[in-house]
Each structure stands twice: as C-alpha cells, then as structure tokens.
Amino acid sequence: MYVRSYDLPWTLADADNRRFNRILLWTLGATMALGILLPVLPVRDKTVLAPPQLPTRMARLLIEPKKKPHEPEVIKPAVVAKPIEKRVVIPVVRAKPAVTPPVVRPVVPPPPAARDIAREKASKAGVMAFADQLADLRQASPDDSLRSRTRVAATGNGAAQRALITTANSTTSAGIDTSAMSRATGGGGLADRQTTRVSTQAPAPARRASKPSASDSLAGARSREEIERVFDKNKAAIYALYRRALRSNPTLQGKVVLTLTIAPSGAVSDVQIVSSELAAPELESRLLRRIAMFDFGARDVAVTTTTKPIDFFPA
Incomplete structure (x- = not known):
C-alpha cells in the first residue's frame, strides 16, 4: 500500500532534535568545568628578559688624502764663490761755481726837457x-x-x-x-x-674842451629784439625747468608775466613776477633764479626795465 508523506524535505524529525539538545548540554557542562578549574591551577612566574644594551654606534667618514704628483728633482748648479773686490772711494773735490751778483741797471728817467719837447710835438701833429x-x-x-x-x-x-x-x-x-x-x-x-x-674863430692856446652836458651823454635803452634774442637763446633752460615740474604735476600750464631790470653791464639787477597762472611757487622761484643769470652783454645804454610774458603749455 502506498503512503504519501506531506512533510517538506527540510523539516526536522523529533530524533534529530533530541540528539542536538544532548550534544549541547554536554558541551556547556565541559566548558563551565574548565572555566572553574583553570583559575585555580598554579601559574609559573614570568621573568621578563631585557635585551642587552649595546654601545652607541658612530660612523666616521675618512677622506683619502690626495697623492701629490711626484716632482722631479732639480739639480742646482754648484755655486762658485766669487772673489770679493774691495772698492776704494776717492773723494773728489768739486770747485764751487762763483756766484756773480746780478747787475742792476739803473733806470735813467728821460730829462724833463725832452719830455716836454715830445709832448709839444705831439700836440702839433695829427688830431x-x-x-x-x-x-x-x-x-x-x-x-x-x-x-x-x-x-x-x-x-x-x-x-x-x-x-x-x-x-x-x-x-x-x-x-x-x-x-x-x-x-x-x-x-x-x-x-x-x-x-x-x-668859419671858426681862432681859440686861445690854453683853452680846453669842456665836458659834455648830461643831455649829450644820455644813451638809449635796449631794443626789444635784443631782449627777445637773449630769451630765445636761453629758451631751452627755461623749458627744462617746466618739463621737470610736469613730472609731479602733469596738469601744470599757464602764463607768467615778468618784469626785469637790465643794467648797462648786461646783468639782470632785478627780476620779479607780476602775474602767474601756474600756482607753483617752487617753479616760479627757480625761474627767477635762472633769469637772474642771463647776460645781455655790456652796452653804452641806460638802465632798461621791461616786461616779458612767457606761456607754459605741455607739448
């Protein structure tokens, strides 16, 4: 008769469960017994073996000295002793040159009579x-x-x-x-x-020319062209000061009106600024010092006072 079982293949049987429980009990019992006995058993003393102390190791670097090349031996020639010569110094007596005193030639002034004659001849000749x-x-x-x-x-x-x-x-x-x-x-x-x-009258012999009056000796003033020529000659020096000031202030520009007084010797006796649009005191003082060094040349003219405008604009 065929009997069909409806249990799954992995379903455990009762016998297997009992066997598993029995093994588990025996294992737990043995483990507990060992856990109680081992702490009671005597333990051997443990001695720590320390390693031997070694000396400090040091390394030294030894450099091998360089060998000097072998120099050939120089054979020196034998020195022959020279005989010593004795020198006899004979004193030489030199004669001192005779000192001749300088000859002083007396200056003979010309006789007064000859001087008067020469003056009279010169007055009668020429101009x-x-x-x-x-x-x-x-x-x-x-x-x-x-x-x-x-x-x-x-x-x-x-x-x-x-x-x-x-x-x-x-x-x-x-x-x-x-x-x-x-x-x-x-x-x-x-x-x-x-x-x-x-026609002219014959004057007296002792009469002399009189001094010219003040109106005859009055000289004219310097021309404007002469003053402009000197300023054009020194134009490079004036604008060099202006270009140097432009480095610190690039917006510096304007017109400067000067008044200067020129002496007959050509030197500038006085120079002042009448008006200025630069607003740069340092540049203005340098301009005054530079213009005061101008030389207009010596002439027989009166003291000239004039004004000079100068325009400063960046190029």
Whole structure:
C-alpha cells in the first residue's frame, strides 16, 4: 500500500532534535568545568628578559688624502764663490761755481726837457693839433660862427666849371685858418646869389674842451629784439625747468608775466613776477633764479626795465 508523506524535505524529525539538545548540554557542562578549574591551577612566574644594551654606534667618514704628483728633482748648479773686490772711494773735490751778483741797471728817467719837447710835438701833429678848435666848435653858437660869405656865380653859356678848393692850416695850436673858398657852377641862365660860409674863430692856446652836458651823454635803452634774442637763446633752460615740474604735476600750464631790470653791464639787477597762472611757487622761484643769470652783454645804454610774458603749455 502506498503512503504519501506531506512533510517538506527540510523539516526536522523529533530524533534529530533530541540528539542536538544532548550534544549541547554536554558541551556547556565541559566548558563551565574548565572555566572553574583553570583559575585555580598554579601559574609559573614570568621573568621578563631585557635585551642587552649595546654601545652607541658612530660612523666616521675618512677622506683619502690626495697623492701629490711626484716632482722631479732639480739639480742646482754648484755655486762658485766669487772673489770679493774691495772698492776704494776717492773723494773728489768739486770747485764751487762763483756766484756773480746780478747787475742792476739803473733806470735813467728821460730829462724833463725832452719830455716836454715830445709832448709839444705831439700836440702839433695829427688830431691833437685840432683839439682846441673842435672844443670851440662845440661851444660856439650859430650866430657867432657865421662870419663870412661865399659867392656862387652862374654863367649863361651852360658850361660847368669846378674851382679848386684850397685850405691853409697852421701848424701851431693857434687854430685853423681857412682861406676863402669859392665854387662856380654852370647852369641854364641862373641869376647870381649870395650865400654864407661857416668859419671858426681862432681859440686861445690854453683853452680846453669842456665836458659834455648830461643831455649829450644820455644813451638809449635796449631794443626789444635784443631782449627777445637773449630769451630765445636761453629758451631751452627755461623749458627744462617746466618739463621737470610736469613730472609731479602733469596738469601744470599757464602764463607768467615778468618784469626785469637790465643794467648797462648786461646783468639782470632785478627780476620779479607780476602775474602767474601756474600756482607753483617752487617753479616760479627757480625761474627767477635762472633769469637772474642771463647776460645781455655790456652796452653804452641806460638802465632798461621791461616786461616779458612767457606761456607754459605741455607739448
């Protein structure tokens, strides 16, 4: 008869469960017994074996010395002793040169008589002979100097003729004696007329030329072109100061009006700033010092005071 079992293949049987429980009990009992007996058993003393102490190890680096190359032996030649020569010093007596005293030549002044003669000759020759006459011409008025007349004649034939002009000059300091001068010209039937001739009076020998008046010695001022020429010559130095100031202030620009006084020697005696748009005191002081060093050249002129505008604009 066939019997069908409905248990799954992995379902445990009762016998297997009992066997498992029995083994578990025996194992737990043995484990508990060992856990109680082992702590009671005597234990051997444990001695710690320390390792032996070793000395400190040190390493030393030894450098092998370099071997010097073998130098060949130099054989020195034998030194032959030279005989010592004895020198005998013979003193030489030198004769001292004779000192000749300097010859002083006395300066003989020229005799006063020769000096006076030379001065008198110089006064009678050249321009010095007319010094007194020229002084009289400077002081004489036109009314006093017009003393004589000259005659100018015209002929009707139309032919021109030129007369000889002669003068007779004295060799003494008594003045110039001018002889009568006549001049004849031919023209187309011109009528005769009379004109005056300028002559000078003979001055006294001891008369001297008087000093010129203040109006005669008054000299003119310097021209504007001369002043501009000097400023153009020093233009590079002026703008060098301006370019140096532009490094610290790139917006620096404007117009400066100066007034300067120039002495007859050409030096700048005074320079001042009338107006300035730069607003840079340091640059203005450098400009004044630089312009004060200008040299306009020495001239026989009066002291000149002028104004000079200068425009400063970055390039």
